[in-house]
Amino acid sequence: MAKGTVHADETSVLPRFLDLEYPSVERGEGVWLFTADGRQILDACSGGAMVANLGYGVPEIVAAAERQAERISYFYNHHFTNEPQERLADRLLEVVAPEMARVRFVSGGSEANETALQLARLYHVERGQTERWRVISQAQAYHGATMGTLALTGRRTLREPFTPYLAEHLHLPPSTDRFDPTGEAALAELDRLIELSGPDTIAAFFCEPIGAAALPAHRAPDRFWQGLDERRRAHGFLVCFDEVVTGIGRVGTWLAADQLPIRPDIVAVGKGLGAGYAPLGAVLCTQEIYDAVDRGSREFDLGHTWDGAPLSCAVGLAVLERLVALDLVRRVHDLGPRLLENLRTSLQHFDVVGEVRGRGFLLGVELVDPRDGRSFLPVDLDVASWVDDIALEHGLLVTSTHSQADGYAGDQTLLAPAFTSGEDELGQIVERFAATIADVERRVKNSLTTRSGRGQE
Numbered sequence: 001m002a003k004g005t006v007h008a009d010e011t012s013v014l015p016r017f018l019d020l021e022y023p024s025v026e027r028g029e030g031v032w033l034f035t036a037d038g039r040q041i042l043d044a045c046s047g048g049a050m051v052a053n054l055g056y057g058v059p060e061i062v063a064a065a066e067r068q069a070e071r072i073s074y075f076y077n078h079h080f081t082n083e084p085q086e087r088l089a090d091r092l093l094e095v096v097a098p099e100m101a102r103v104r105f106v107s108g109g110s111e112a113n114e115t116a117l118q119l120a121r122l123y124h125v126e127r128g129q130t131e132r133w134r135v136i137s138q139a140q141a142y143h144g145a146t147m148g149t150l151a152l153t154g155r156r157t158l159r160e161p162f163t164p165y166l167a168e169h170l171h172l173p174p175s176t177d178r179f180d181p182t183g184e185a186a187l188a189e190l191d192r193l194i195e196l197s198g199p200d201t202i203a204a205f206f207c208e209p210i211g212a213a214a215l216p217a218h219r220a221p222d223r224f225w226q227g228l229d230e231r232r233r234a235h236g237f238l239v240c241f242d243e244v245v246t247g248i249g250r251v252g253t254w255l256a257a258d259q260l261p262i263r264p265d266i267v268a269v270g271k272g273l274g275a276g277y278a279p280l281g282a283v284l285c286t287q288e289i290y291d292a293v294d295r296g297s298r299e300f301d302l303g304h305t306w307d308g309a310p311l312s313c314a315v316g317l318a319v320l321e322r323l324v325a326l327d328l329v330r331r332v333h334d335l336g337p338r339l340l341e342n343l344r345t346s347l348q349h350f351d352v353v354g355e356v357r358g359r360g361f362l363l364g365v366e367l368v369d370p371r372d373g374r375s376f377l378p379v380d381l382d383v384a385s386w387v388d389d390i391a392l393e394h395g396l397l398v399t400s401t402h403s404q405a406d407g408y409a410g411d412q413t414l415l416a417p418a419f420t421s422g423e424d425e426l427g428q429i430v431e432r433f434a435a436t437i438a439d440v441e442r443r444v445k446n447s448l449t450t451r452s453g454r455g456q457e
């Protein structure tokens with residue numbers, strides 16, 4: 001570790017990518033990361049995973065965690081409850097989702113979605129509709145790394161090699177401008193899938209209301225959501241929103257659902273709820289879902305060891321109170337459009353940039369083939385990973401996905417700065433990202449020229 005970076009050959013950790021050299025992060029301050037090899041990196045992605053929404057080293061959150069840990073940090077919630085859990089549930093319902101009725105705490109996004117899925121199934125079983133199990137979801141999505149949640153995405157490159165373990169759910173192509181600008185094609189496909197499976201077998205429609213990693217800041221048109229609502233009423237399935245990224249203010253409203261003409265039955269949140277100070281997620285459901293359990297078996301016993309633990313809930317409470325006290329969701333709402341405009345302006349001259357999208361502090365940049373400004377880039381170039389590497393050379397942390405192999409989206413870069421980022425820091429993010437794309441574009445054009453010289457398109 002002396003040189004400050006770690007390779008798979010020299011660590012006891014099983015790393016994600018065995019060919020990468022991993023810099024070790026020593027500390028964070030505000031929106032800046034400091035690595036053991038002496039670098040200072042501007043974090044445009046809230047800890048790389050849209051989590052650290054308040055930035056690093058917030059003394060009030062650290063103090064709240066310390067106070068709770070001194071009192072009691074952990075207790076299993078099977079036979080007991082605790083004050084932080086009770087208060088956080090109350091505050092979530094008051095502040096974030098007044099139309100929801102109950103909250104179940106978990107430790108992260110995958111657990112939240114897995115729990116949402118189980119709750120949706122339980123709702124139908126409690127009402128005697130035991131044949132309802134199947135889920136229809138958007139193909140271009142990410143819902144987590146457990147076998148239950150992995151089955152919800154249609155992204156082939158994520159599902160392999162685990163398909164033998166994955167339930168056979170059904171997937172809709174995304175309603176992007178490229179494939180389905182009005183949302184009507186997705187509705188027609190939804191009708192076909194409902195018919196194919198049988199309307200009485202559908203338990204839920206599960207989706208990211210505004211896309212995150214898989215299709216950053218993409219939102220299907222209103223017509224799609226209205227049509228989904230009509231079909232929910234006609235066929236009796238539930239609508240579950242994965243707001244693990246978008247929830248708790250990321251898109252400039254407490255929930256992305258607040259920007260859509262449809263209300264979900266179940267919502268999962270995660271990431272920004274603990275804001276990187278504790279592992280925390282939550283599932284919120286309507287009174288109708290709760291009533292089904294109340295009048296039925298009266299138990300939803302499945303859970304995880306850390307569900308509702310006092311330490312993580314005390315952190316969640318401190319995070320929520322800070323968001324409220326500093327009016328940070330409004331800040332994201334007000335500054336988001338300007339950030340998007342600045343990013344669009346600084347990227348408008350690049351042939352490799354196809355689309356720049358944004359909702360609050362969730363922004364997405366789609367890269368395209370500069371030869372026609374529309375096609376996806378060749379899969380084997382893996383330009384997404386160039387973006388992340390070159391951004392780091394410019395002292396900037398962004399997150400990109402190499403998703404075009406699935407056929408629905410090109411290489412995508414996601415920017416998700418902390419809500420507390422200063423205006424100067426937001427300006428620097430835009431500048432450093434434009435410098436990154438200038439380098440990426442040069443490299444892409446060189447590679448494509450070399451290829452066509454070799455006759456391999």
Ligand SMILES: Cc1ncc(COP(=O)(O)O)c(C=O)c1O
Pocket residue numbers: 049108109110111113142143144145208212213242243244245270271
């Ligand atoms: C939209 C969405 N849902 C769920 C998850 C899974 O959350 P976690 O990694 O906390 O389990 C993620 C993680 O990136 C996500 O982006």
